[in-house]
Amino acid sequence: MNKKTFARTGALLGAAALALTGCASAASGDGLTVTDPWVRAEAGEMTAMFGEIVNDTGEDMHIASIETDVAATVEMHEMIMGDDGSMIMQEYEGGFTLPDDETFTLDPGGNHFMLIGLQHELKAGEVVTITVNFDEGDPLVIEATVKDFEGGNEPYHEDEGHGDH
């Protein structure tokens, strides 16, 4: 992976002003719902989004790309077991497919959306907008809450697990 240069604008996005919605989830897109989306708070270059996406569209949905204002790029990552038996993460070849009538889980230790080249520090309580584009159909717009998370020793922190891709 090439290190992205990124501008530190210092300006907080207006997203922080959005209220959390108690137990409700942020969702849009026909037949696609997101439950409990969240992003790990981060002052460095990269972090990850987690949550559950339910696909009730009647067909498998293949993710073409993901974008957000707060990061230069968003990649789809999976966790696999490395040669030495430890878990490492890598970009998922070809992008995730959300099977019809199933819940696709993004969680620490598993699949996740990797936000790379953060435009500013993501602070707990902010709300980040992440747009998921599919091969066909409307994009899914996710409002994810930023949370502090120490994270079960998972390699989402700066300079861990990203050296070779």
Next chain:
Amino acid sequence: MADARRGASRRQFLFGGAVAAAGVAAGFTADRAIVEYTEANAPAHGLSTVPFHGVHQAGIATDAQANATLIAFDLHDDTDREALGRMMRILSDDAARLTQGQPALADTEPELALEPARLTVTFGFGPRLVERAGGTTPGWLRPLPAFAIDKLEARYSDGDLLIQVASDDATSMAHAVRMFVKDARGFGTLRWQQRGFRHAHGTRKPGVTMRNLFGQVDGTTNATPETDDFNELVWIRDGWLAGGTSFVLRRIAMDLETWDLVGRKEREDSVGRTLDTGAPQTGGGEFDEPDFDELQPSGHPVIARHAHMRRARSDDPRERFFRRAYNYDEAPVGEASSNSGLLFIALQADVDRQFLPIQERLAELDILNIWTTPTGSAVFAIPPGCAEGGFIGETLLG
């Protein structure tokens, strides 16, 4: 439950179960297998819930749960108004989920969230938080004046943010406390944590007056929640605190060593109530009014001039507050063989008008002062509740 005093355990069970089922239907992060495991293993009460959203915060008028943990934070220097808004949104979201038996967002121990057992979470703001927010600080929101009886310690006193976590289950409560500590520490430093207990759930009928560790019936003359009297005494009417209240914590050490030296009659005289039923020494039952004018044949009043009950009463009926106390019993320190007391919590619309006059009277004369010592003191403003989609503190920070 709005009125837990009725003790409708079956109704609570059904309600709690419905909430848990709704959580599953909505696909909350908790695994279906976890929820099924919990429902199969939790007896009714573990699933009982108290609504989080409402005009007032829960944990004030709520029939006191068996356990409470109070935590207070000092805000970081850079926690400004904008950060306070983010903090309260996060903490309110945690509370909204955990009190309903659902894991918090990014909960690393989701199984511990599923048996709330009437968990409530109540937030309070200290003077510095209100100042940082640029809000109007009520005149009473400041440390109480120093009293001659006080031996206050900083580790039990003051703070910028209060979170009262209470539940009938200590394990569920500990998990909630942990979640709040994790989510608040980006905004502040844990200043103190104080833990208290009452009789366990099921030991007594709901609504029966608690006993403290001196063996006294404690809290008899409390107003009854949801009555006009209670509403008048407790809830603030105006400003950003409308629908909120004020919270005074007095940590009162009770010296069980010297109390041991006191005979039963002298113990009863110290308060003016009998120890068996808590009735006034002038007769009747626990809830009958005392006759402060009744004299013994010797000419002395039946209820002594220095008795706690006489001193704690004002002629002005507005000088009253609502009590929600918890016992504490911790490891003795040094040479001591007891470390027990009361987390005395007073709730009132106006500290200066309702609480302070009584505290001044008691500091001036109350025979109980021989065996009791205030070691901690804190005053917080309790903001009103919030509706779904809102957050606690929105009237100040929104």
